[in-house]
Every structure is written in C-alpha cells, then in structure tokens.
Amino acid sequence: MSDAINELRAEVPLPQEGFEVVYQRPHSLNDTQFTYCPGCQHGQVHLCIAEAIDELEIKDRMIGMAPVGCSVFAYWFFDFDFISCPHGRAPAVATGIKRADPEAIVLSYQGDGDLASIGAAEIVHAANRGEQITVVFINNAIYGMTGGQMAPTSLEGMVTSTSPRGRDVSIAGKPIHVVEMLSTLSGVAYAERTTAHDPKGLIKTKKAIKKAFEYQMEGLGFTIVEVLCGCAINTRRTPKDSAAWVGEEMNKVFQVGVFKDIKEEG
Amino acid sequence: MLHEMIFAGFGGQGILTMGQIVSYGAVDNNLETSWIPSYGPESRGGTSNCTVMISDERIASPMTAAPSAIIVMNEPSFTKFVPKLKPGGVCVANRDLVTSDTDRDDVEIIWVEANLEAKALGNLMTAGNIALGALNERVGFVADKAIEDGLGHVFSGKKAKLIPLNMQAYQLGKDLARKG
Amino acid sequence: MSQMTAEAMKDDLAWLPKGRQLMKGNHAVCAGAIRAGCTAYFGYPITPQNEAIEYMSGALLDVPNGIFLQGESEVASINMVMGAAAAGRRVMTSSSSPGISLKQEGISYIAMMELPMLVMNVVRCGPGLGNIAPHQGDYFQAVKGGGHGDYRLITLAPASVHEMAEHAHLGFELACKWRNPAMILTDGVIGQMMEPVDLDAIPVVDWKKPDWAMGVNRTGRKPNLVTSIWLDPEDMAQKHLEIIDKYERLKAAEVRFEEYMCDDAEVLCVAYGSVSRAVMGTVRKLREEGMKIGLLRPITLWPYPYATLRELAKKVKSVVTYEMSWGQMIEDVALATRLNPVPLHFVPRHGGLTFNPNDVETPLRAIYANPQNSDTLWEIS
Ligand SMILES: Cc1ncc(C[n+]2csc(CCOP(=O)(O)OP(=O)(O)O)c2C)c(N)n1
Numbered sequence: 001m002s003d004a005i006n007e008l009r010a011e012v013p014l015p016q017e018g019f020e021v022v023y024q025r026p027h028s029l030n031d032t033q034f035t036y037c038p039g040c041q042h043g044q045v046h047l048c049i050a051e052a053i054d055e056l057e058i059k060d061r062m063i064g065m066a067p068v069g070c071s072v073f074a075y076w077f078f079d080f081d082f083i084s085c086p087h088g089r090a091p092a093v094a095t096g097i098k099r100a101d102p103e104a105i106v107l108s109y110q111g112d113g114d115l116a117s118i119g120a121a122e123i124v125h126a127a128n129r130g131e132q133i134t135v136v137f138i139n140n141a142i143y144g145m146t147g148g149q150m151a152p153t154s155l156e157g158m159v160t161s162t163s164p165r166g167r168d169v170s171i172a173g174k175p176i177h178v179v180e181m182l183s184t185l186s187g188v189a190y191a192e193r194t195t196a197h198d199p200k201g202l203i204k205t206k207k208a209i210k211k212a213f214e215y216q217m218e219g220l221g222f223t224i225v226e227v228l229c230g231c232a233i234n235t236r237r238t239p240k241d242s243a244a245w246v247g248e249e250m251n252k253v254f255q256v257g258v259f260k261d262i263k264e265e266g
Numbered sequence: 267m268l269h270e271m272i273f274a275g276f277g278g279q280g281i282l283t284m285g286q287i288v289s290y291g292a293v294d295n296n297l298e299t300s301w302i303p304s305y306g307p308e309s310r311g312g313t314s315n316c317t318v319m320i321s322d323e324r325i326a327s328p329m330t331a332a333p334s335a336i337i338v339m340n341e342p343s344f345t346k347f348v349p350k351l352k353p354g355g356v357c358v359a360n361r362d363l364v365t366s367d368t369d370r371d372d373v374e375i376i377w378v379e380a381n382l383e384a385k386a387l388g389n390l391m392t393a394g395n396i397a398l399g400a401l402n403e404r405v406g407f408v409a410d411k412a413i414e415d416g417l418g419h420v421f422s423g424k425k426a427k428l429i430p431l432n433m434q435a436y437q438l439g440k441d442l443a444r445k446g
Numbered sequence: 447m448s449q450m451t452a453e454a455m456k457d458d459l460a461w462l463p464k465g466r467q468l469m470k471g472n473h474a475v476c477a478g479a480i481r482a483g484c485t486a487y488f489g490y491p492i493t494p495q496n497e498a499i500e501y502m503s504g505a506l507l508d509v510p511n512g513i514f515l516q517g518e519s520e521v522a523s524i525n526m527v528m529g530a531a532a533a534g535r536r537v538m539t540s541s542s543s544p545g546i547s548l549k550q551e552g553i554s555y556i557a558m559m560e561l562p563m564l565v566m567n568v569v570r571c572g573p574g575l576g577n578i579a580p581h582q583g584d585y586f587q588a589v590k591g592g593g594h595g596d597y598r599l600i601t602l603a604p605a606s607v608h609e610m611a612e613h614a615h616l617g618f619e620l621a622c623k624w625r626n627p628a629m630i631l632t633d634g635v636i637g638q639m640m641e642p643v644d645l646d647a648i649p650v651v652d653w654k655k656p657d658w659a660m661g662v663n664r665t666g667r668k669p670n671l672v673t674s675i676w677l678d679p680e681d682m683a684q685k686h687l688e689i690i691d692k693y694e695r696l697k698a699a700e701v702r703f704e705e706y707m708c709d710d711a712e713v714l715c716v717a718y719g720s721v722s723r724a725v726m727g728t729v730r731k732l733r734e735e736g737m738k739i740g741l742l743r744p745i746t747l748w749p750y751p752y753a754t755l756r757e758l759a760k761k762v763k764s765v766v767t768y769e770m771s772w773g774q775m776i777e778d779v780a781l782a783t784r785l786n787p788v789p790l791h792f793v794p795r796h797g798g799l800t801f802n803p804n805d806v807e808t809p810l811r812a813i814y815a816n817p818q819n820s821d822t823l824w825e826i827s
Contacts, residue, residue, distance in 0.1 A: 068575065084575065087544065088519065118490065118519035149491040149499070150516055162491065162503040162516050171515065286468075286640065293468045293642045300607075301468070301640040326727030328639055328720075331802035419468070 026050035028059045030079040039232025039239030041196035042071050042138060048202060049107065049136060050078065052210035058217070061105045063097055065090035069111035070144040088119025091126035094133045105216055106133040113143045116152040116176050123182070130187025130221040134212040137178060137224060140231040141250060148234030152176040155253055160234075175253055179226045183260035189221030191260040195228040197246035201256075208258075220262060228254055267322050269407040270330040274304075274315035274347055275339030275360070275394075283420050284337070284394040285316035291408055291416030292320050300328040313342050320407045335405045337397045339380065341365060348373070358401045358443075360393065376400050376443055383438060392435035399439020410436075461508035466644050471610045471636040472497035472540075474643045475566055478611030479538050480505060481645065482618045483653030484564070486513040486537040488526035490545060493578045494634035495568035498540040520545040524552030524565075531561040532672045534659030536618050536651075540566035543584055544575065547592070553627055554593030558674035560689075562621035564614065566630040568637040571798035579798025580633035580720060585774035588631045589748040596686070598693055600628040600700070601747040603718040607641035615648050622656075624696050631747060633770070635720035635800060702745040703754055707733055711740030713814050714758050716779055717768040718744050724801040725768050728810060731803070737814055747775070755782035764817040766791040768806060770799075773824070780826055789817050792824035 025031070028050035034043035053059050062080040066072055068087035075082035085093045090108040098106045108126075115123050115137050126133065142160055143149040150160040150167060153175045157166040183191040192208045195201035205227050212223035228250050230242035237245060258264075271288075275281045285301050292299035297320055304315040317333070319325045332352045338344045340363040348357055353372040362381035378400050384393035402408065413436055414429070421428045463477035476487075476498055487502040499516065506512035513530065517523030523539050530537040541549065546567045556563060567588065571581035584592075588601045600620050602613040613630050621628040655661060660670055676682035706726055708714065717725040722743040729741050742758055744751050759765050765788055767776040776792050783790065793809045795801055812819045 072575070086575075113491075120518060143491055146491040146493055146496055149496065152518065161496070161500045164500075164504045165507065289640055290468050293466065299468070299642065302635065303638060325641075325723075326730055327724040327801075327803050328635065328641075329724065329800060329802055331804050 026054045028053040028062070028079055029077050032076050034077060035073070036070065037233045039230055039237070039242045040070070040144070041140075041227070041229035044196050044202055045136065045138060045205060045227050045229065046074065046077055048196075048206035048209055049109075051206055052213055055210060056213055056217070058105050058213065061103060063101070063104045063106050065094050065097075065106070065108040065110075067108075067110040067114040068145070069114050069138075071109055071111065071138065072145065074109055088114050088117070089122055090114070091119065091122040091131070091133070091135065095126055095129070095131050098131060098133055102132070105213060108133055108135045110135060110137055111144065112137070112139045112141065112151045112153040113146075113149075116178050120152075123178075124185070127182045127222045127224070128185045128187050130189070132216050132219055133222060134209070134216050135222075135224040136209060137226040138229050139178070139226050139250075139254065140229040141175070142231050142234050144231045144234055148231075153178075153254075155249060177254065179224060179259045182222075182224060185222075187222050188224070188260050189215045189262045190223040190258075191226075192224075192258045193226040193228070193254060193256045195246060195251065195256055197228065197230060197243040201228075204256075226254075228256070267320075268325075269318075269320040269335060269405065270333045271318045271320070271335045271337075271401075271407065272315055272330070272333045272347055273318065273337045273339075273394075274313065274343035275337075277314045279314075279339050280391055280394045281314045281339065282316050284398055285318045287395075287398070287413060287416035287420055288318050288320070288408060289416070290419035291412030291414070294415040295409060295412045297322060297408065297412075298325050300325050302328045313340070313346075315343065315347075335401055335407070337394075337401055339363060339394065339397065344368075348375075356401065356404050358397045358404075360397060374404070376404060376446075378439065378442055383442070384435065387431065387435055387438070389431060392432055395432045395435040396439035396442070399436035399441075400443035401439075402436075403440040403443035461505070461510070462650065463505075464645050466642055466646070468640050469607055469611075469643045470497050470638060470640050471604075471607045471632065472568065472638070473501050474607045474610040475540070475614045475630060476501040476505060477643070477645055478614030478648045479536075479564065479618065480509055481611075481648045481650050482536065482615040483651035484536045484538050484614070484618065485509055485511050485653070486527075486530045486535045487539065488515050488517050488523040488530070488537070489539045489541060490517050490520045490523050492520075492542045492545045494570060494637055495540050495542050495566065497637070498566065498568075520548035521552070524549040524556075527563050527565075528552055528556050528559070528561065531556065531563040532559070532660045534655030534661060536562075536564075536622070536653045538564040538566070538614075540568070542568045542570045542578075543572050543581075546584060546587070550587070550593035552593075553599065554591075554595050554597060555674045556627045557593075557597030557599070558595065559672050560625040561627070561672065562618070562625055563627050564617045564621060564630065565627065566632065569631065569633045577798050578634065580635045580770060580800055581798055582633065582719065582721065582770040582774070583772070584631065585747065585769075585771060588629055589750065589778075597689075598626070598748055600624065600626055600696070600749075602628065602630050603745060603747050604630060604632055604636055605719055605722050605743060607636065607639055608643045610636060611643050611645060611648050615651070618651070620700060624692060624700075626692075626696070631719070633720050635723075697749040700746060701749045701751050701754070703751040704743040704745060705754070705758075706741040706743065708740030708742060708758055710738050711758075711761070712738040712763045713740075713810065713817075714762045714765045715739065715741045715768060715810070716744070716755065716765060716775070717741065718747060718775065721768050721770060721801055724803055724806050727803050728806040732807070732810065732814075739810065739814065744775075750778050750782075752778070752782040755779065756785070759783045759788050760786050762788060764789040764791060764813055766793060766810065766813055766822070767824075768793045768801060770795045770801070772796070776824060777826075790824045791819065791822040793822055
C-alpha cells in the first residue's frame with residue numbers, strides 16, 4: 001500500500017552521532033504511513049491512542065477491535081493484536097475477548113455509524129454490564145467509508161447523500177448524544193467527549209484516552225472517549241474549513257467535557 | 267458494429283465523465299451502449315477507468331479483455347492497457363503524462379499533448395475531450411452531434427455554459443488527429 | 447378524485463420516472479419500483495448499492511404518500527419493511543451481502559406471514575466482510591432459504607440495467623400475486639453499470655391497500671391478523687400444506703428463462719445475471735466460427751427452470767456452468783440433469799474477479815473439442 005513511501009524513508013539518513021532523538025513515532029504504531037484522506041482525524045486519534053499506550057507501557061497487553069468504517073484497516077498501522085469485527089458488533093466481540101483473557105487491555109475503536117446506528121444495542125449493553133473495555137468513538141457526523149450518508153450524529157439540516165434536502169429531525173430525529181446517554185448507566189466508569197480538530201483538543205484527547213485505559217487497568221468498569229472529528233471529503237469542505245466546522249458547528253451541538261468519572265463521584 | 271473502448275487515467279481527470287458523455291450521446295442517437303466504471307479490486311491505486319461499449323445491436327459483455335480503442339491519460343494506464351489493445355486497435359495517449367513507449371507495431375498510437383492544449387484553451391479539465399475528439403476522428407464510434415448531446419447531459423443547469431468550451435476542445439482533438 | 451386541469455395533472459406526475467434514459471442499475475431498480483407502485487423504502491447504506499438508498503432518499507420525498515427512512519441497521523430496516531407490508535404498502539429494501547445476512551430473520555418471518563415485499567441484494571464477495579467486488583456467492587442463501595424454516599424466496603436475476611427496472615415491477619407483481627417475499631439477486635456489474643432503460647415500458651401501477659392489510663378499521667370488518675406463530679403442530683401442519691401447495695402452483699406458473707441459440711447446440715452453457723452477458727458474447731462469437739453452442743439463462747432462480755434444462759441437456763454432449771462462486775447453481779444444474787447424465791463442467795471465478803470474454807472462451811473451446819475435458823469436469827462430491 002505505501003511501499004514506495006517506505007522505500008523512500010529507508011533512504012532518508014538516520015540521525016548522526018551526537019544527535020539525540022527527542023521525538024519519534026510511538027512504538028505502538030508500525031512504520032506504515034496513514035492512508036486516510038486529507039482533513040480526516042482518524043490518523044491523529046490513532047497517534048493519541050498509541051502515545052497513551054506507550055506511556056502506560058501496555059503495548060504487549062493490547063488487543064484492538066477494528067470496526068467497519070474508514071478505520072476498518074486500523075490494524076495496518078497499530079503494532080499489536082487486532083480483530084476485524086462485523087459492523088457495529090465490536091463491543092460484543094470485545095466482551096468475548098476480555099472475558100476470555102481478563103489480563104488483556106481491550107480497545108474498541110468505532111465510528112458513529114458503527115457505534116451509534118447499527119451497533120447501538122451492543123454498545124449500550126456492553127456499557128451497562130460494565131465491561132472492562134475502552135471505547136474510542138470517532139464522531140464525524142457522517143458515514144465516511146460508504147460515501148457520505150446520514151449518520152445518527154449528523155446535525156439538524158445537514159445535507160448528506162441520504163438527506164439530500166437536509167436532515168429533517170421530524171423524520172430522522174435529532175443527533176444522538178452518545179456519551180451523555182451512556183453516562184446514565186451504572187456500569188460506566190468514565191465517559192468524556194473531546195475534539196480532534198485542533199492541537200489543544202488532541203492533547204485533551206490523548207489525556208482522556210490514557211485515563212480510560214488506566215481505569216480499565218484498575219478494573220473500574222466501562223470507559224468511553226467520544227472524539228469529534230471532521231470528514232472533509234464527504235462534507236465537501238477543505239481540510240481547514242472542515243476543522244473550523246467541527247470547532248464551531250459540531251461543538252455547539254456536542255459539548256466537550258467529562259460526563260462521568262466514578263473517581264470524582266467518590 | 268461494435269466498439270469496445272476503455273478510457274483510463276488518474277482519478278480527477280474526468281475519465282468516468284468522458285465515458286458517460288459518449289454513452290449519453292449514444293442513447294440520444296438510438297445506439298446500444300453500456301458504461302461501466304472500474305470497480306472492485308481493479309480500482310485500487312488512484313487510477314480510474316471505464317469501459318464503454320457502442321453497438322447497433324444488443325450488447326453482450328459490458329467488459330472486455332481486448333478493447334478496440336482506448337484513451338490513456340497517464341503513464342500507468344498506458345502500460346496497463348496498450349498491451350491489451352486488439353491488433354489493429356487505436357490508442358490516443360496523453361503525451362504530457364506518458365513518458366514510456368510501446369514496441370507494438372500492430373496498433374495505432376495517436377499522441378496528443380492533451381494537457382498543454384487544454385491549458386492553452388484555458389481549462390485543464392478539457393484535456394479529456396481533446397483526447398475524445400482525436401479518438402472519434404480516427405474511429406468514428408459516434409457522430410459529432412452525439413458528443414454534443416452527451417455534453418448536454420453531464421453539463422446541465424448552471425454547468426451548461428461549459429458545453430461550448432468542451433465542444434471546442436473536442437473539435438481541436440479532431441483537428442490534431444487529422445493533422446497526425 | 448377531484449377535477450384537475452391538464453397542466454396540474456402533468457405537474458402532479460412530475461415524480462413519475464419516465465422516458466428512455468441512460469441509468470445506473472441501482473437507480474433503474476428504484477425507478478422501476480416507483481412506477482410499479484412502490485411508495486415506501488427502508489434501508490441502510492452499504493456498498494455497492496448505495497445509489498439505490500440515495501435515489502430513494504430523494505425520489506420518495508416527491509412520490510405521493512412516499513415514505514423514506516434510513517433504518518439504524520439492516521435488522522431494523524427489514525422489520526420496518528415488515529410493518530409497511532403488513533399495512534398494505536408496496537415496500538422495498540436493498541442491501542448487499544453482509545446486510546442481507548442480517549435481514550434473514552425478517553425475511554423468514556415475512557415469508558411465514560405471507561406478506562409481499564421486494565428486497566434487492568447487490569451481491570459482493572464474501573464470506574465475512576470480503577470485498578465489494580461482484581460475486582454470486584449468495585445464490586444458496588437466496589434460493590434455498592437463507593433464514594430459518596422451510597420457506598422459499600421468489601428470486602429474479604436481471605442481466606441488464608433495463609431488466610433491473612423490469613424486475614422491480616415483476617418482483618412486486620409476483621410478490622403480491624403469491625403473497626411471498628421476492629428478491630432481486632444481482633451484483634455490482636449490473637448495479638454500477640449504466641445502460642439505456644426504457645422506463646415507459648414499465649407498467650405504472652396504482653397500488654391499493656389489500657383487504658388483508660392492517661389499518662384503521664372503517665368498515666367494521668373482522669380484525670386482521672398477521673402472524674407467523676402456530677403453536678399447535680396440527681394447525682402448523684395445515685398451514686405448511688397450504689404454503690406447499692402455493693409453492694407448487696407458483697413453480698408451475700412462474701418459471702422464466704432465456705434460451706440463446708440452443709436449438710442445435712452441442713454444448714449448453716448455463717449462467718445467470720452479469721455472467722450470462724460475458725457468456726452470450728462468447729457464444730455469439732463462436733457461433734460465427736460455426737461452433738454449435740447455446741446458452742440457457744435462468745431469469746427466475748427460484749423457481750428454477752429445471753424442466754427446460756432437463757430437456758435441453760438431453761440433446762447436448764456437455765453442459766458448462768459459469769459462476770462467480772465456489773459452486774452453487776451448478777448443484778441445481780446437477781439436479782436438473784440427474785436422470786439423463788451428461789458431462790457437467792464448472793468454470794468459476796473467485797475473489798470478486800469477473801469473467802472477461804477470454805475467461806469464458808478458453809475453457810469453452812476445450813470442452814467443445816472434448817466433452818470429457820478433465821480440467822473443468824465436475825461431479826457431486
Ligand atoms: C452489515 C453491514 N451493513 C453495512 C455495511 C456498510 N458500511 C461500511 S462502513 C459503514 C459506515 C461507516 O460509517 P462510520 O461508522 O461513521 O465510520 P467512518 O467511515 O465515518 O469512519 C457502513 C454502513 C457493512 N459493512 N456491513
């Protein structure tokens with residue numbers, strides 16, 4: 001897939017003696033270049049996850065669930081065990097894996113179509129049972145992989161390929177607020193929404209994911225981080241405009257913040 | 267009469283639209299036609315192609331392993347499709363983006379500097395129609411009117427103002443092929 | 447109906463798909479369905495049939511009383527279809543293999559409820575997530591009953607974009623006539639391809655709610671019940687016998703197929719859907735060379751043209767089945783020819799690779815020269 005790029009990289013001279021490596025690719029990622037479109041934040045969130053894993057030194061315990069969506073090939077980039085799940089069923093697959101191997105740290109990485117539409121039942125019940133897993137939920141308000149259809153999180157009035165005259169909430173309902181909904185369930189230990197459209201948001205995203213993994217390691221319950229992202233291609237925006245749209249329009253509808261933290265609740 | 271054609275290039279060069287112009291035009295002029303985009307594993311790697319059939323009788327296979335005419339707008343398409351061309355087939359190749367050559371002497375290659383000519387016309391997106399003009403001049407798969415009809419389908423509403431420029435590009439392609 | 451001026455009438459029908467148009471297969475099926483009186487669609491996006499759900503999301507907003515809803519899943523969508531069918535609508539859904547698997551539970555219920563509805567499967571390559579390329583691996587699932595229980599699905603296999611529109615109408619007609627679900631089984635070649643469609647040739651149906659349907663009871667009729675549960679085995683056996691009888695009558699009345707140059711053929715090819723197109727081209731070409739080859743194209747995959755195939759097979763030296771699968775329809779070919787054994791050959795394509803004309807021609811020449819050609823010879827094992 002990116003053989004040519006990897007070949008090029010091999011030719012780039014390594015740091016000479018006397019230089020110190022101060023920044024490098026996280027160990028939890030392999031050398032494959034991301035294949036995501038311009039203006040997509042799947043790659044940045046992958047980095048956040050990888051850095052959190054590196055800092056916690058849990059790479060060898062990690063098992064990832066790849067969803068069906070643009071991140072279906074997440075395992076091209078991460079350097080640990082992965083399973084490619086049926087559309088929406090990752091939390092159920094994760095349940096099976098975690099129960100079979102309780103020492104594992106289980107990551108379920110899902111998009112909004114995958115998690116909030118077809119997989120709505122699986123996510124609710126995994127959360128309610130307090131499964132010891134961490135869900136990273138990419139909310140880009142649209143179906144990326146299939147070419148821009150309406151998602152349960154699409155904004156009111158948003159034009160998509162299956163809402164050609166704009167999302168009519170009298171027919172399709174309002175955008176679903178996943179972390180708010182899940183935080184009402186007693187099995188949930190940690191639920192936060194962050195944004196990936198700017199550097200500040202990414203720093204918070206990494207912190208949130210790290211915390212979620214820590215809670216999982218402590219066996220506190222189900223953890224989820226919802227990350228607001230853009231899909232520049234399918235919303236027909238430039239990457240810059242797409243990021244601005246996430247920061248302004250999506251942020252208005254989906255407030256960022258911590259919705260549940262059982263440690264805070266004492 | 268059966269014309270089995272493949273148009274190929276990079277995504278974004280308007281390759282699929284080029285094929286649709288021909289098929290729309292064929293329908294308006296009561297010919298049988300099929301248009302099928304590269305689809306499935308074939309479409310990987312940023313190249314895009316479509317197969318267009320034109321006939322006066324029912325079209326059997328909408329796909330072919332040995333086209334009678336091709337337009338190749340970039341290097342990977344040239345190396346992929348020229349070897350598949352039927353003996354006696356015609357290829358219009360975009361000299362601006364194809365650097366290699368072929369040693370086949372049983373096919374006709376028409377070289378067109380499609381990008382440069384299109385830029386001179388003021389719109390790079392007309393490169394495909396220049397190539398289309400060149401191919402139709404040699405092969406004559408539809409009447410010129412069919413191309414104009416086809417353009418009317420793909421450039422409708424606000425975009426209709428692009429039709430004259432694209433027709434001009436098409437005519438230019440014909441002239442270039444005639445001059446050889 | 448109130449009086450209308452000619453102008454208003456015309457405007458009133460602006461929603462009706464019409465004319466001779468170049469269309470994608472996935473669009474043509476929807477246009478044909480709307481002409482056939484379909485006013486409701488429920489579905490969930492999946493490649494390579496997204497053009498269908500996208501078309502309906504716009505078109506049904508303009509159809510009088512039109513309903514379009516993107517369900518939260520294929521499971522939800524097929525149950526929405528169940529509801530609208532029970533309420534007497536001509537209703538359809540569409541999906542591709544993984545999504546069709548999810549609809550199987552609903553299809554089984556709908557068959558036992560004897561509700562009419564149309565489902566399109568634009569088959570992609572499986573099992574599992576597979577890929578989005580054309581394939582025919584869902585043949586068994588469609589014609590042998592993909593869900594639980596003994597039901598059968600009326601299954602149509604269009605081979606052109608025009609037939610996509612035609613089969614939408616035919617599918618609804620058969621589904622409503624026999625009160626049984628119907629499926630259009632196709633693939634991305636037909637779904638993604640553009641060809642001319644003569645929409646005016648597709649009958650316009652003004653569908654009326656049937657007597658058996660659910661709805662506000664304005665006439666004081668006895669309550670209507672739609673169910674699939676018969677707890678008492680005696681009662682269930684009675685119901686089964688009724689449906690078996692219906693299926694027997696359906697099989698006798700509704701088999702459809704196309705014979706192409708079969709009359710004096712020495713080798714008979716069998717292929718359906720997009721594959722039949724590649725085979726037809728080769729048959730035409732080899733006929734020009736004087737080779738006696740014919741093609742049988744089943745149009746209904748259930749009911750299957752067993753009798754026709756049996757008769758044709760009696761006259762030939764060998765039968766070749768072309769399929770984009772590991773070998774599914776070939777078992778029906780074997781069933782049809784079991785009483786008068788003739789060498790059976792199987793030429794598959796795997797992984798989502800399609801048949802190019804030479805993939806058809808090379809083995810066909812070998813089989814024509816030698817009816818026992820060992821490379822392609824197939825036996826039940
Ligand atoms: C059962 C099933 N239904 C539908 C699909 C088609 N499909 C693939 S990805 C996808 C939605 C992806 O959207 P999202 O989860 O928001 O992720 P994104 O691509 O935006 O990252 C769908 C519907 C499928 N693969 N399987």
